[in-house]
Amino acid sequence: MSGIRMVRRNFLASLAAxxxxxxxxxxxxxxxxxxxxxxxxxxxxxxPWTGPRTGPKAQPGKLVIYVSQDQRNGGAQGVxxxxxxxxxxxxxxxxxxxxQSSVALATSALNExxxxxxxxxxxGTIDAKEQAPVVEKADKLGIKVVGWHAAGAPGPVKDPPxxxxxxxxxxxxxxxxxxxxxxxxxxTANAVxxxxxxxxxxxxxTDEAIAAIKACxxxxxLAFEDTPIADAANRTPQLTTxxxxxxxKKWNYSIAVNDLWFDFMAPSLQAAGVDPATGYPxxxxxxxxxxxAFERIRNRHFQIATVAEPLHLxxxxxxxxxxxxxxxxxxxxxxxxxxxxxxENIDRDGGAQNIYDPENGxxxxxxxxxxx
Numbered sequence: 001m002s003g004i005r006m007v008r009r010n011f012l013a014s015l016a017a018x019x020x021x022x023x024x025x026x027x028x029x030x031x032x033x034x035x036x037x038x039x040x041x042x043x044x045x046x047x048p049w050t051g052p053r054t055g056p057k058a059q060p061g062k063l064v065i066y067v068s069q070d071q072r073n074g075g076a077q078g079v080x081x082x083x084x085x086x087x088x089x090x091x092x093x094x095x096x097x098x099x100q101s102s103v104a105l106a107t108s109a110l111n112e113x114x115x116x117x118x119x120x121x122x123x124g125t126i127d128a129k130e131q132a133p134v135v136e137k138a139d140k141l142g143i144k145v146v147g148w149h150a151a152g153a154p155g156p157v158k159d160p161p162x163x164x165x166x167x168x169x170x171x172x173x174x175x176x177x178x179x180x181x182x183x184x185x186x187x188t189a190n191a192v193x194x195x196x197x198x199x200x201x202x203x204x205x206t207d208e209a210i211a212a213i214k215a216c217x218x219x220x221x222l223a224f225e226d227t228p229i230a231d232a233a234n235r236t237p238q239l240t241t242x243x244x245x246x247x248x249k250k251w252n253y254s255i256a257v258n259d260l261w262f263d264f265m266a267p268s269l270q271a272a273g274v275d276p277a278t279g280y281p282x283x284x285x286x287x288x289x290x291x292x293a294f295e296r297i298r299n300r301h302f303q304i305a306t307v308a309e310p311l312h313l314x315x316x317x318x319x320x321x322x323x324x325x326x327x328x329x330x331x332x333x334x335x336x337x338x339x340x341x342x343x344e345n346i347d348r349d350g351g352a353q354n355i356y357d358p359e360n361g362x363x364x365x366x367x368x369x370x371x372x
Contacts, residue, residue: 028217032187035179035216042176042307042340045348049360051334055320056327058370062092064322065113068124070101070230073260075288075309076124078355079148082315083122089363090319090370101230103130110134118143120322125149127199128162135160144325146318152200154335163324164331166317168287170201172338173307174208174257177286180305180340181253184282187218192243192281194256196229205257205286213255222247232261240268252280259285259293262303269302276301289341294354298346305342308356316366323370 066083068076080096087094097113099106106126111134113121121143128135128150138145139161147165151157154167181189191213195206206224213219223243227235243251256262262283270276277300285293289308296303313336321331339358341351350357 024217028187031216032182035182038176038179039183039340042338043342043345045345046359047337047339049358049362049365050337051317051362051365052320052332052369053365055332055369056324056329058090058372059323059326060091062120062322062326063116063118064092064094064120064122064319065116065118066094066096066122066124066318067099067106067109067113067126068096069099069106069126071096071098072101073125073229073258073288074290074292075149075258075311078288078309078311079122079124079315079318082312083318084315085312085363086316086319086366089367090323090372092319099126107131107134110138114138114141114143119326120144120146122318122322123147123150123162125199127151127201128157128160128165129200130198132160135162144322146321146325148314148318149199149201152204155333156331164321164333166314166321167201167335168307168309168338169335170204171208173286174205175212176307176338176340177205177255177284177305178209178212180284180342181213181255181282182216182219184284184304185219185252187216189213189216189219189253190222190247190250191219191253191255192222192247192251193224194254194261195224195226196257197226198228202229202257209255209257209286222251227261229258229260233264236261236264237268240265241272244268244272249280252282254281254283255286256283257286258288259290259303259306262296263290263292266302274302289356291354294341294346294351297341297343300343305340307338308341310336310339310356310358312355312357313362316362320366320369 066080071077097109099109145162147162151165156164195202197203213221283303285306289306293306
């Protein structure tokens with residue numbers, strides 16, 4: 001069991017022990033102690049490789065198409081870039097199609113991908129259930145489908161059939177973001193949680209974040225805002241102004257399931273006189289670790305943390321899982337542990353280049369598995 005999962009188990013056990021029989025003050029102290037231990041594990045740089053070291057050799061002559069929900073989204077773009085690197089390393093043809101943040105255009109892109117007769121398709125943050133008819137069509141034609149953020153949990157998806165879904169465990173990501181607000185506030189976080197429940201993975205993250213804040217005796221969830229990520233640029237400024245008017249200085253933390261909303265909060269906060277370096281609300285993201293997010297954290301510009309996804313690693317994982325599907329083996333079931341970037345560790349594990357790229361040699365490990 002990984003260190004962070006052990007801490008998580010101990011943390012959950014301690015939560016159960018807090019129910020009844022202790023004072024609010026003692027419960028607060030216990031909760032904070034467990035949260036701090038969890039954060040210490042999640043911010044540790046240079047964590048060792050915990051993924052597969054064996055698997056099938058490279059299957060030759062494959063065409064793989066990455067269908068992105070939106071290439072303007074740093075998460076989807078980063079995974080596509082990583083998959084492109086890995087496809088080149090393994091010797092496959094590779095193409096990218098862009099759904100441009102539209103359900104209809106994503107459907108069109110998936111149908112276009114199927115028409116190109118590839119051996120594999122990667123769903124780049126496209127919800128598999130939302131696109132179930134097209135995913136089922138690909139499966140019936142013998143096309144192997146792997147997802148990235150295509151469902152609410154990692155691993156195989158039965159309906160519609162997806163060989164495996166790649167993601168950091170969404171529950172841990174949502175919990176980790178919320179617990180950092182608890183720790184940073186010393187147990188006094190009053191949070192607004194932001195997500196887009198059109199996507200299953202967003203629902204999982206927001207549910208866990210809300211639960212973690214509510215479990216803190218001195219904290220509260222002021223509001224949950226379910227707002228379309230595709231329209232973040234238009235909706236976020238007014239949403240920010242509305243929340244400031246409603247909650248004022250009581251609102252001290254924003255927790256969003258993606259960094260993108262924070263791209264559009266700053267003007268409204270600054271217009272209200274909030275100091276970017278020392279003011280509140282402070283921003284914490286439960287994914288994906290975009291370039292602007294790294295810059296905001298480094299420059300003390302409202303955002304203080306992001307539970308960044310290892311986007312390039314996830315792209316390599318997509319190619320490895322497709323290779324396993326082509327070879328007729330099962331998925332690896334590898335789930336990378338979550339990692340929290342804060343200002344103190346921002347220049348490790350790829351952070352200096354504004355991306356989470358773990359310092360564990362994963363590229364060479366996958367090449368060795370594939371025999372290339």
